[in-house]
Amino acid sequence: MKFGILVNEGPYQHQASDTALNFTKAALQKGHEIERVFFYHDGVNNGTRLTTPPQDDRNIVKQWTELAKEHDLDLVVCVAAAQRRGIVDPDEAKRHGKNADNIAEGFRISGLGQLVEMGIKSDRVMVFGD
């Protein structure tokens, strides 16, 4: 079965990212497919490579990156939400005259249409938020 995963909150502040990660891992382990993980609202903050959480705590961004690498996941950060929050890749940086980018490995920035498309292509959509 194909799951679409929507993450609406940033890492650490709410448990949404943790629950989404645990659900995604469990689904993969059971042999399901993950059509896409879409990050919306503050969820886009899961996609910055600039975090350095305390050493005795989990590194949520890194967990997404590693999970994506291992299972070839499509991690999509909404461009409009990302612009409001300051998540940028090199292209976005150039477009908006920013002198730095912060996107993490394994994430890509794209349009909201990707969320609707995820809804169309997935058998189930799971919403994790506040």
Place this chain on the structure above:
Amino acid sequence: MKFGILVNEGPYQHQASDTALNFTKAALQKGHEIERVFFYHDGVNNGTRLTTPPQDDRNIVKQWTELAKEHDLDLVVCVAAAQRRGIVDPDEAKRHGKNADNIAEGFRISGLGQLVEMGIKSDRVMVFGD
């Protein structure tokens, strides 16, 4: 009278930053002093220069930067909270091996002690959060 301002949520997702900005402006206009504005929890996300909000919407980060310039405000981003969320200045970037920084003009990163000190030095502390 001296006000200390605590902002606990990031821009846009919650109204907290807007209310804090409006309160701070009104207090200054009435001749009060702002001892410090301290950004904690997701509030640290007010301090990134990488945002590009829609042109017909307010630019919250820029509003802080301009207000700080005009009134010589002390905008302090909590270092521990910033590390969890990926807000870094050049020093922090060097310390944690990051190849970019994203701190906005007018903000500085410092320790939690600055929050307690703000509580000691201010006549009133205002908490804006979720």
Place this chain on the structure above:
Amino acid sequence: MLHTINKSPFEKNSLETCLRLAKPGSDILLIEDGVYSAIKGSSVEPKLREATKEHTVYALGPDLKARGIEENRLIDGIKVVGYDGFVDLAADNDRVQSWL
């Protein structure tokens, strides 16, 4: 003491706990989604009306206006202030507590 409440009373328990713990005679200021407490005819009205007997209850005008709540829809006794009034309330009271 000034108590601020920024949550809708239909969604969260912030108003309820504030009213339970605020000392009679306190000032209470409704801000952000907290201003929805001020609407006449809602299920929360009895609680708010009771509160106006023990406390002075204010609502932030700009937040009412943003949400389309006209002053004639407010429960009697609620006073509307702007951000400058918010600052005065914070300054005039000895301390402030934010019920989030």
Place this chain on the structure above:
Amino acid sequence: MLHTINKSPFEKNSLETCLRLAKPGSDILLIEDGVYSAIKGSSVEPKLREATKEHTVYALGPDLKARGIEENRLIDGIKVVGYDGFVDLAADNDRVQSWL
């Protein structure tokens, strides 16, 4: 349909609205702070007990454990599942609704 609830019933109205709108026979899964609904002896227990008659109510074990809620503290009839059970519930139901 699977309904998930991730909010404490003492803080937010998510449980209440879910129970009002969920069709009898639905599956309800308590996750994150939603697992606090499952505690025996709380003010929410009557509501939850009623819900177990119309729905199958589950609670996410890892979230109970994180919060120190032992299984003998749960209201009778609530079933505990892990993340794999969460996945099964989502797959076995035709659709999922998250009450945030």
Place this chain on the structure above:
Amino acid sequence: MAKEVKKFMYVNRRAPYGTIYALEGLEVVLIGAAFDQDVSMAFVDDGVFQLKKGQDTGDSNMKNFSPTYHALGDYDVNKLYVDRESLEQRGMTQDDLLELTYEDEDDDYQEKPSIRLVDREELTELMEQQDVILNF
């Protein structure tokens, strides 16, 4: 992809302005309209406040996105279900809500109201008919 038509329901349970969910939720609906799916919106709990008439952010720092709801009709999003109990609990009636309309292609382009008040039983049934439910 273009051929399959799914039933999407966007469930709105939050007030506008206090949080961004209402505004960004609406952006999804507008983008989603281009995908030719069967789209509806439900307004439950504080979500009914999104449709309140007379919003004016002139004295606050925020963007008034209330006019955007009027665009929904043009995007063929014309099934806006308002939970009657939520509305009444908040001291409001349909007169408090925006007058949103659409032109019905199948009925000589007559202008019809997009908002419909529904009872809990009807809302429950509508939710049961969906393929995808997105909660904001």
Place this chain on the structure above:
Amino acid sequence: MAKEVKKFMYVNRRAPYGTIYALEGLEVVLIGAAFDQDVSMAFVDDGVFQLKKGQDTGDSNMKNFSPTYHALGDYDVNKLYVDRESLEQRGMTQDDLLELTYEDEDDDYQEKPSIRLVDREELTELMEQQDVILNF
């Protein structure tokens, strides 16, 4: 700065883990202890869940910060007020809470409990005595 002693109260109204406020709030308290102020903590509403015994995040993705509360006594943070009504509403008693203690310097370093259950009237009075109230 060092001479002035202010009364700080940290008011905790949220459950742990669902959000980070409890954990990061505790970090403020521990840092604040170094400033030699008069510090107390109040646990109201879901904040009482922060003190629940037996927390174990082994099966979830999160960090168990429950042991950190035991450090408060060593930092001279020994006034932890728990709202009795909030506790009872949640089906709990004091037996459900961590046994937190401190050594009383003024009483021959006797070990004493840090947690005290308070009624609403007492909590109201305690809040009225504060100089700074920080809500997490």
